[in-house]
Amino acid sequence: MEVAKESKHAWSIIDLIKWGEGYFKKNNFDSPKQEIEWLLCDLLDYKRVDLYVNFEEIVPNNKLSTLKKWVKKRIKRMPLQYITGSTEFYGNKFFLNKDVLIPRPETERLVDISLKCINKLSAPRILEIGTGSGCISISISLIRSDAKILSIDISQNALKKAIKNSEYHKTRNISFVELDFLKELPKGRFDIIISNPPYIPSDEMKNIMIDVKDYEPEIALTDFMDGLQFYERLSIVAPKLLNKQGALILEVGSKEHPDKVLKLFQSKGYDSIELFRDYNNDQRVLQVNT
Numbered sequence: 669m670e671v672a673k674e675s676k677h678a679w680s681i682i683d684l685i686k687w688g689e690g691y692f693k694k695n696n697f698d699s700p701k702q703e704i705e706w707l708l709c710d711l712l713d714y715k716r717v718d719l720y721v722n723f724e725e726i727v728p729n730n731k732l733s734t735l736k737k738w739v740k741k742r743i744k745r746m747p748l749q750y751i752t753g754s755t756e757f758y759g760n761k762f763f764l765n766k767d768v769l770i771p772r773p774e775t776e777r778l779v780d781i782s783l784k785c786i787n788k789l790s791a792p793r794i795l796e797i798g799t800g801s802g803c804i805s806i807s808i809s810l811i812r813s814d815a816k817i818l819s820i821d822i823s824q825n826a827l828k829k830a831i832k833n834s835e836y837h838k839t840r841n842i843s844f845v846e847l848d849f850l851k852e853l854p855k856g857r858f859d860i861i862i863s864n865p866p867y868i869p870s871d872e873m874k875n876i877m878i879d880v881k882d883y884e885p886e887i888a889l890t891d892f893m894d895g896l897q898f899y900e901r902l903s904i905v906a907p908k909l910l911n912k913q914g915a916l917i918l919e920v921g922s923k924e925h926p927d928k929v930l931k932l933f934q935s936k937g938y939d940s941i942e943l944f945r946d947y948n949n950d951q952r953v954l955q956v957n958t
Contacts, residue, residue: 679732682723684708688739695743703748707738710752745878758807762833767825768801769888774946775864775919777953779807781944782862782917785955789859791816795909797849797863797898798822800888802830802842804862809839818854820847823887850901857911864919865898866891895921899929903936906958916956926951 679687688704697703705716711731714722727735738751749755749770754763757771758779764770782804786792791814796805799819809817819842821827827844834842847854868890873881880889891897899918906916920926926943933941933956940957 678726680723681708681712681719681725681727684727684735685719685723691739692742703742704739706748707735707742707752710754711735711738745882747879747883750883757801757803760803760807760810760837762801762803762806763829763836764801765829766883767823767885768829769864769884771801771803774948774950774952775804776807777944777946778804778862778864778917778919781953781955782808782860783811785860785915785917786812786815790814792859793857793911794818795854795858795861796820797861797902798865798888799830799844800826800864802833802844804864805830805842806834806837806839808862809834809842810837813839813841815841817842818845818856818858819843820845820849820854822846822848823885826885826888850897853905853909856909858909858914859911860915860917861902861906861909862917863898863902867895867898867919867921867925869893869895895925896928896932899932903933903938906956910958912958914958916954916958918954918956919952920954922950922952926954929954 685704689701692700692703705719708719709716711734741751742748747770749764750766754761755771758776762771794808794815794817796817796819799805799821802819805817805819808815819830824846827846830844845854866887866889868876870890870892873890902916920929930941930943938956942955943951944953944955946952
């Protein structure tokens with residue numbers, strides 16, 4: 669069988685699951701059944717359990733045509749989130765395209781820790797550096813509508829997607845501004861600064877997964893240097909941007925990267941620093957208090 673051909677044959681959901689699992693397995697995907705389930709859930713606007721409750725449902729030809737296009741893209745290792753155009757982050761839907769990084773589950777810890785940090789503050793002022801899809805700022809905004817949030821990014825196209833997501837969620841307390849943080853600073857002072865900056869060293873880019881390397885925006889993945897440039901910049905300018913008793917809440921990379929960032933801030937005289945673990949028990953968030 670070709671990729672979900674439009675044909676006189678009626679394809680039920682369970683037919684497509686069985687076919688898709690075999691097709692993705694033949695093309696060396698690690699979780700072939702999960703691949704087809706994910707695509708069918710988005711195609712039919714179902715949760716996974718709905719696929720099996722409605723397993724005999726016939727999928728109409730127009731949707732088979734869409735599925736065929738999606739499977740062809742996925743076989744080329746295009747990320748599922750770019751194929752379907754959306755993903756879930758912190759329990760909310762976010763629209764994506766190739767101009768923005770795909771939100772990862774570990775980044776939800778940035779939101780958790782940021783919310784805890786501003787828990788006792790009234791109308792906290794927040795700066796997010798490198799907003800991408802806007803998922804971090806919007807997730808915080810939906811819980812803290814009293815916050816004043818400035819979200820900056822160097823990419824105008826990324827900001828367009830962030831604004832679309834903000835409009836979808838009807839947030840009213842976020843300002844999106846185009847700004848190159850390595851060369852200029854936003855105006856004002858903030859209670860917390862949040863960032864998931866580009867931190868993959870340039871010499872490691874060749875070793876990352878094809879799904880990431882060939883599709884996600886390079887400018888959101890690497891600083892084209894040692895993976896420490898944004899942290900270096902933050903360590904220098906934080907006193908100019910943060911209010912008294914303010915904090916930096918930053919995602920860090922894997923392996924030795926968290927320790928490198930921690931030592932960088934220590935070398936600049938910061939002594940109130942804490943590393944937090946994500947849900948995989950990896951150290952992925954650094955909080956630096958001023």
